[in-house]
Amino acid sequence: MNSLSKPARWAVITGASDGIGRAFAVELAARNWGCVLVARRGDMLEALADELGANRCLILPLDLADPGATDLLAHATADLPVELLVAAAGFGTSGPLAGAAREDELTMIDVNCRAVTAQVHLFAGRMAAQGRGGIILFSSLVAFQGVPRSANYAATKAYIQTLAEGLRPELKPYGVNVLSVAPGPIASGFAARAGLTMGMSQTPDVVAKAALAALGKTTTVKPGWLAKLLITSLGFLPRWGRTLVVGQIMAGMTKGKAGA
Numbered sequence: 001m002n003s004l005s006k007p008a009r010w011a012v013i014t015g016a017s018d019g020i021g022r023a024f025a026v027e028l029a030a031r032n033w034g035c036v037l038v039a040r041r042g043d044m045l046e047a048l049a050d051e052l053g054a055n056r057c058l059i060l061p062l063d064l065a066d067p068g069a070t071d072l073l074a075h076a077t078a079d080l081p082v083e084l085l086v087a088a089a090g091f092g093t094s095g096p097l098a099g100a101a102r103e104d105e106l107t108m109i110d111v112n113c114r115a116v117t118a119q120v121h122l123f124a125g126r127m128a129a130q131g132r133g134g135i136i137l138f139s140s141l142v143a144f145q146g147v148p149r150s151a152n153y154a155a156t157k158a159y160i161q162t163l164a165e166g167l168r169p170e171l172k173p174y175g176v177n178v179l180s181v182a183p184g185p186i187a188s189g190f191a192a193r194a195g196l197t198m199g200m201s202q203t204p205d206v207v208a209k210a211a212l213a214a215l216g217k218t219t220t221v222k223p224g225w226l227a228k229l230l231i232t233s234l235g236f237l238p239r240w241g242r243t244l245v246v247g248q249i250m251a252g253m254t255k256g257k258a259g260a
């Protein structure tokens, strides 16, 4: 890499091969950030790096379900001035938990919670030491109540929401901002992997733009008009009522799926 063209600030973006993580990479590269692109599909990361400019990207094809992945990430970024973590890698499942493949459900906890906690631990320490930084975590509208037919996924997102709320005041004195992003339905690879059919949705760039604008200003952002509409409609209900309504929405989204 030519040192003259090397970006001064770097972001680590997990889940950069698709959807929301990819949209963050596009948005950050346009703002002159260097991007460490992490996901399993190295071919998609390479294509993205070609699009953004190879001199501003470092590609790290990693399976974040692997307990050693954070050590590899730590090693690969040791000499980079990382100022932002966008921990977007994650996936969901749908259908009753009792009928689901146990390994998939446990891997989801590994990717959505365990790996994110390890990344936060790594970069929060480094950012606090350098006196500045930002950490963007991915919750969801499903994080704010239990969700039948997505019970484990919703629980992983509740974990992230709670983690972000606690971390923000911990890290603020060190100049490190923490943001929880709680999107509504977003058109990405997410629905196909989760076995869901989305009716209305918004595009991933809406999430990236809103989150970057909200970082440092608030604890949680619900990006886009659709998320705001849904949260406002549900906001009048008690928690058990939200579980009932969101369960009905999930039933519609998993209609026709075997075992759902």
Ligand SMILES: NC(=O)c1ccc[n+]([C@@H]2O[C@H](COP(=O)([O-])OP(=O)(O)OC[C@H]3O[C@@H](n4cnc5c(N)ncnc54)[C@H](OP(=O)(O)O)[C@@H]3O)[C@@H](O)[C@H]2O)c1
Binding pocket: 014, 015, 016, 017, 018, 019, 020, 021, 038, 039, 040, 041, 042, 044, 062, 063, 064, 065, 087, 088, 089, 090, 091, 092, 111, 138, 139, 140, 141, 182, 183, 184, 185, 186, 187, 188, 189, 190, 191, 193
């Ligand atoms: N889309 C929505 O409606 C929605 C709503 C609320 C919250 N969210 C959250 O937003 C985040 C991003 O989702 P998305 O919509 O962008 O989904 P997506 O398009 O399916 O992208 C998910 C990303 O995570 C990566 N990933 C999945 N498993 C991985 C693993 N084991 N190791 C490394 N990378 C892995 C995928 O890359 P590889 O497959 O190449 O590994 C991909 O880049 C997730 O945390 C999701 O829970 C999404």
